[in-house]
Amino acid sequence: MGSSHLHASESPKPSASATATRKRATLLLSALLVPLGVITLAAMVLLWPSGDRSSLRVANPYATADGVSFERGTVREVAEGDCPSSQPTVDAGGAALTCTIAYTQPAHGGDVIPVEVTPELARTEAVQAGDEIRYLDLAGVLQGGAAPYVFVDFVRSVPIVALALGYAVVVVAVARWRGLRALLGLVGALAVLAQFVLPGLVEGRPPLLLGLVGSVVIMYGVLYFAHGVSARTSTALLGTVFGLGITALLAAWATDAAHLTGVGDENAYTLVNASDELSISSIILCGLIISGLGVLNDVTITQSSSVWELHELAPDTSGRRLFASAMRIGRDHIASTVYTIAFAYAGAALPVLILVSLYDRALLDTLTSGELAEEVVRTLVGSIGLVLAIPVTTLVAVLVVKAVGPRTHGGRQDDAAPGGGTTPVVPSVVGATLAPGERLVALGGRRSRRPAGEDA
Numbered sequence: 001m002g003s004s005h006l007h008a009s010e011s012p013k014p015s016a017s018a019t020a021t022r023k024r025a026t027l028l029l030s031a032l033l034v035p036l037g038v039i040t041l042a043a044m045v046l047l048w049p050s051g052d053r054s055s056l057r058v059a060n061p062y063a064t065a066d067g068v069s070f071e072r073g074t075v076r077e078v079a080e081g082d083c084p085s086s087q088p089t090v091d092a093g094g095a096a097l098t099c100t101i102a103y104t105q106p107a108h109g110g111d112v113i114p115v116e117v118t119p120e121l122a123r124t125e126a127v128q129a130g131d132e133i134r135y136l137d138l139a140g141v142l143q144g145g146a147a148p149y150v151f152v153d154f155v156r157s158v159p160i161v162a163l164a165l166g167y168a169v170v171v172v173a174v175a176r177w178r179g180l181r182a183l184l185g186l187v188g189a190l191a192v193l194a195q196f197v198l199p200g201l202v203e204g205r206p207p208l209l210l211g212l213v214g215s216v217v218i219m220y221g222v223l224y225f226a227h228g229v230s231a232r233t234s235t236a237l238l239g240t241v242f243g244l245g246i247t248a249l250l251a252a253w254a255t256d257a258a259h260l261t262g263v264g265d266e267n268a269y270t271l272v273n274a275s276d277e278l279s280i281s282s283i284i285l286c287g288l289i290i291s292g293l294g295v296l297n298d299v300t301i302t303q304s305s306s307v308w309e310l311h312e313l314a315p316d317t318s319g320r321r322l323f324a325s326a327m328r329i330g331r332d333h334i335a336s337t338v339y340t341i342a343f344a345y346a347g348a349a350l351p352v353l354i355l356v357s358l359y360d361r362a363l364l365d366t367l368t369s370g371e372l373a374e375e376v377v378r379t380l381v382g383s384i385g386l387v388l389a390i391p392v393t394t395l396v397a398v399l400v401v402k403a404v405g406p407r408t409h410g411g412r413q414d415d416a417a418p419g420g421g422t423t424p425v426v427p428s429v430v431g432a433t434l435a436p437g438e439r440l441v442a443l444g445g446r447r448s449r450r451p452a453g454e455d456a
Helices: 016-047 084-091 119-124 157-202 207-227 231-257 266-274 280-291 293-313 319-348 350-357 363-367 373-404
Strands: 069-082 098-106 113-116 132-137 149-154 438-443 446-451
Touching: 016 157, 016 207, 016 231, 016 373, 069 113, 084 113, 098 119, 098 132, 157 207, 157 280, 207 231, 207 280, 207 293, 231 280, 231 293, 231 373, 280 373, 293 319, 293 373, 319 350, 319 373
Parallel strands: 113 149
Antiparallel strands: 069 098, 069 132, 098 113, 132 149, 438 446
16 A cells, blocks of 8 residues: 555544644534533522421321331232221121231241232232232231231332343443443432422422523533533533423423413322422423433434534535435434324323223313323423424534544544545545545445446
């Protein structure tokens, strides 16, 4: 090979002009994102909850009276028998009721005890021998034949922890260090929700600002920590912030216009009675903003990466054509992601959907009813913000990638050639260089060499 060809093992330094354009692109993104980050952190400090919960009046469902305790045990046998709770009826001369009894070995030891299973759960036949359960021990306070042991819940620690560990192993095995960083970023995001957003809602902080500030902080941390500090990550972050802004504005309007009060939910009733500062509409508004974070992050980082990959395959492509090509990918992503949002919410609300479908009501009345309105609005608001974020992310990515230039390949930087062109270099995965008169074309995502005069 002649000395004029660049081999994969060579590592020429970028020219002064290429380095200058990269610095200008970095400074441009920093000029936008650094002030935004500073403003977000300042808003977070101002909105930070005090931690005072003295005004809350929430009854702990797991609190017990003197002589009553929650215990754990392992079911040895499940059988039908006379309900211990019907013993007073038997003592009065009536007939005993039949119910399902789980004969359970207490975790602290002792004899097997009869735990009465609720009729609703008994119909599902969910309680089986070998299950670990949590039950209420009323033996110290109830007398006269009432059931002293009542089923409360299953102990699910082992399967859930096993599933979480399996998920972490799969993510790290496939995505390696980036997957590990993503998992750690998720932990950080949950910490922001638990320490900032939720306490702020309890104390009556502005829900729009709370949701928007918390979401932006999460995206700064998750994107840079998982994907690294780069121009493409910064581009995706800009698109994500834009999508969050659109989502927040739509959520604020829709919550009021659609009268999303949330009063039809049992948990909402509990929260309304817990504190005078709590507003269910505020919680719904904040939830509309946060619910689309994951999908929005997905489409923006993917769209930004698509622009970089397309530019790498054809670095001489004009900005207009690059934008059009990336948007073809974006449109496919829009279609599939909209399905993802709709089906995710439909799956979460499946019991409500089944119940509402049994009512004799028109479809429009059903979709706009109090039972489904929140899910419908959440789907629509999140989808609009997501769809609008894609062209914005694509446009910003095209502008930035044209300034930054081609990516590095195995430590080598594709550099600007004299005269304003680019030096055609085959990546190390091809393991060859272009001969004089050959050109590099992309065929279905692959690179191929062709004579200069041959049509692709």
